[in-house]
Amino acid sequence: xxxxxxxxxxxxxxxxxxxxxxxxxxxxxxxxxxxxxxxxxxxxxxxxxxxxxxxxxxxxxxxxxxxxxxxxxxxxxxxxxxxxxxxxxxxxxxxxxxxxxxxxxxx
Amino acid sequence: xxxxxxxxxxxxxxxxxxxxxxxxxxxxxxxxxxxxxxxxxxxxxxxxxxxxxxxxxxxxxxxxxxxxxxxxxxxxxxxxxxxxxxxxxxxxxxxxxxxxxxxxxxxxxxxxxxxxxxxxxxxxxxxxxxxxxxxxxxxxxxxxxxxxxxxxxxxxxxxxxxxxxxxxxxxxxxxxxxxxxxxxxxxxxxxxxxxxxxxxxxxxxxxxxxxxxxxxxxxxxxxxxxxxxxxxxxxxxxxxxxxxxxxxxxxxxxxxxxxxxxxxxxxxxxxxxxxxxxxxxxxxxxxxxxxxxxxxxxxxxxxxxxxxxxxxxxxxxxxxxxxxxxxxxxxxxxxxxxxxxxxxxxxxxxxxxxxxxxxxxxxxxxxxxxxxxxxxxxxxxxxxxxxxxxxxxxxxxxxxxxxxxxxxxxxxxxxxxxxxxxxxxxxxxxxxxxxxxxxxxxxxxxxxxxxxxxxxxxxxxxxxxxxxxxxxxxxxxxxxxxxxxxxxxxxxxxxx
Numbered sequence: 001x002x003x004x005x006x007x008x009x010x011x012x013x014x015x016x017x018x019x020x021x022x023x024x025x026x027x028x029x030x031x032x033x034x035x036x037x038x039x040x041x042x043x044x045x046x047x048x049x050x051x052x053x054x055x056x057x058x059x060x061x062x063x064x065x066x067x068x069x070x071x072x073x074x075x076x077x078x079x080x081x082x083x084x085x086x087x088x089x090x091x092x093x094x095x096x097x098x099x100x101x102x103x104x105x106x107x
Numbered sequence: 108x109x110x111x112x113x114x115x116x117x118x119x120x121x122x123x124x125x126x127x128x129x130x131x132x133x134x135x136x137x138x139x140x141x142x143x144x145x146x147x148x149x150x151x152x153x154x155x156x157x158x159x160x161x162x163x164x165x166x167x168x169x170x171x172x173x174x175x176x177x178x179x180x181x182x183x184x185x186x187x188x189x190x191x192x193x194x195x196x197x198x199x200x201x202x203x204x205x206x207x208x209x210x211x212x213x214x215x216x217x218x219x220x221x222x223x224x225x226x227x228x229x230x231x232x233x234x235x236x237x238x239x240x241x242x243x244x245x246x247x248x249x250x251x252x253x254x255x256x257x258x259x260x261x262x263x264x265x266x267x268x269x270x271x272x273x274x275x276x277x278x279x280x281x282x283x284x285x286x287x288x289x290x291x292x293x294x295x296x297x298x299x300x301x302x303x304x305x306x307x308x309x310x311x312x313x314x315x316x317x318x319x320x321x322x323x324x325x326x327x328x329x330x331x332x333x334x335x336x337x338x339x340x341x342x343x344x345x346x347x348x349x350x351x352x353x354x355x356x357x358x359x360x361x362x363x364x365x366x367x368x369x370x371x372x373x374x375x376x377x378x379x380x381x382x383x384x385x386x387x388x389x390x391x392x393x394x395x396x397x398x399x400x401x402x403x404x405x406x407x408x409x410x411x412x413x414x415x416x417x418x419x420x421x422x423x424x425x426x427x428x429x430x431x432x433x434x435x436x437x438x439x440x441x442x443x444x445x446x447x448x449x450x451x452x453x454x455x456x457x458x459x460x461x462x463x464x465x466x467x468x469x470x471x472x473x474x475x476x477x478x479x480x481x482x483x484x485x486x487x488x489x490x491x492x493x494x495x496x497x498x499x500x501x502x503x504x505x506x507x508x509x510x511x512x513x514x515x516x517x518x519x520x521x522x523x524x525x526x527x528x529x530x531x532x533x534x535x536x537x538x539x540x541x542x543x544x545x546x547x548x549x550x551x552x553x554x555x556x557x558x559x560x561x562x563x564x565x566x567x568x569x570x571x572x573x574x575x576x577x578x579x580x581x582x583x584x585x586x587x588x589x590x591x592x593x594x595x596x597x598x599x600x601x602x603x
Contacts, residue, residue, distance in 0.1 A: 028276050034272070037272055041275040044279035045282060047283060048282040051283065051290060052289065054290075055286070055290035061289060061290070061293045064237075065286075068285075068289070068295070071241060082251055082271065085252075086271055089267075090267075093264045102265050102268065103265075104261055104265050105265055105339075106340070
């Protein structure tokens, strides 16, 4: 019983990443502030990263998983930079970043 | 190892040319501040050069960069389509009055545009999940910025924000799916994944979830129901040239990637059969799932298009419906179905770009995107009106235009694959689509223009571009054998 806690295996990592993924999805679905939604996206990307690293440690995937993890970090940074620039521009136009109030396009 | 890499580089020239183009545009933007269309011409030159290199690769079947990407006729076909789209959209951009207020930033526009083209060309050839994801993100991140390029416009800003939020979430979900798939099969190469699945995977539940999650990301890219919510808003808000690019190029690239991933990874190792098999990934009836998505896309897209007044929004819903028709070819998962997808995309390129182009010309000259205000435009601009009529008739799928041939093949493939109910839905929704396409034509011709409204004249280069789009639409309706042969051969040599 106690050894299972002190020697984390693949399943522990997968559970953590699944929780993180769920939290990210929840943030995306429930938050109305664009910045909070983007933080949810970061959680989703990082949960995938935990998966990749865990798989590369515990399966015969070896370094491939870590390689992908590195690339994902770069992609996440690029995406966050572009997203923040776009949100800043939206704030300059609309004077709000509440998703419910930015609704010129509909129908 | 060095030889392999050098050989791979020689086969990756189209992509390298686009990278060089991107760099040259940045430098030229700094040096040639006052030349209005300098970066556009550089971009055209780069695309044409890349196109020549792609043509030279015709018939090559090779796996390059240690299995990261493939150069095969399948990829070549889609690369040709993408480069055609790119060239047309550059020409449109030079004519677009929306972008004129941003002339000092056009270097950035074309730089992002070439980045997007690079990403899409890489998507088409990628055979490794890492490269697939990277290529998808390269194409996506550039397109987020492009959608908000006219940044002083409220609608454009909103479109970019909606696009990046939907896009980031769906690519995040897709990445999570990829991580699970990689973990379950312990492989990143799509052939190795197929072998691992064929050898038997213990966690079938996880495998199913991972494929579903990957489908979310790709479904977003092709804008198929239920991942279509972004499309109407983004197409309406974005500059019309970018809307055309998203409706055509990004759909073509995503379909190529979807076909390659699904047909290599998740079907029997024996390869494509005539009837098609989905037996590798058990648990979910994949054909039924994709068929349901296609049916929903056809129904939702066509019904929602009926009550639109903005032409860009109407074309957005129509492109969702077309994604449904194209997806129908994938449901069958036979070489016949995939061939019909390729023919459909070839014709879809010209007719959809044409519709966007005429909408852009009308916006330049008459200053309206509203279909209600198209009244009498057919009398004021006879050539553009007639061209738009032909494009819309082709989008409906009536003879003697190319759209008829496209629909004929895809319906035929669905029926011979045994998906009668799907073909029936497609037929009924095609009839529904006639109403909203013809409404535009009725508004253009059945109303007299105002007394003081004069004729609308277009310069000669606008007319040349119009004919370059019009001729293939009409020609493929009568003579489409070369495209058919090319598509069939591509499927036969679908090596990787």
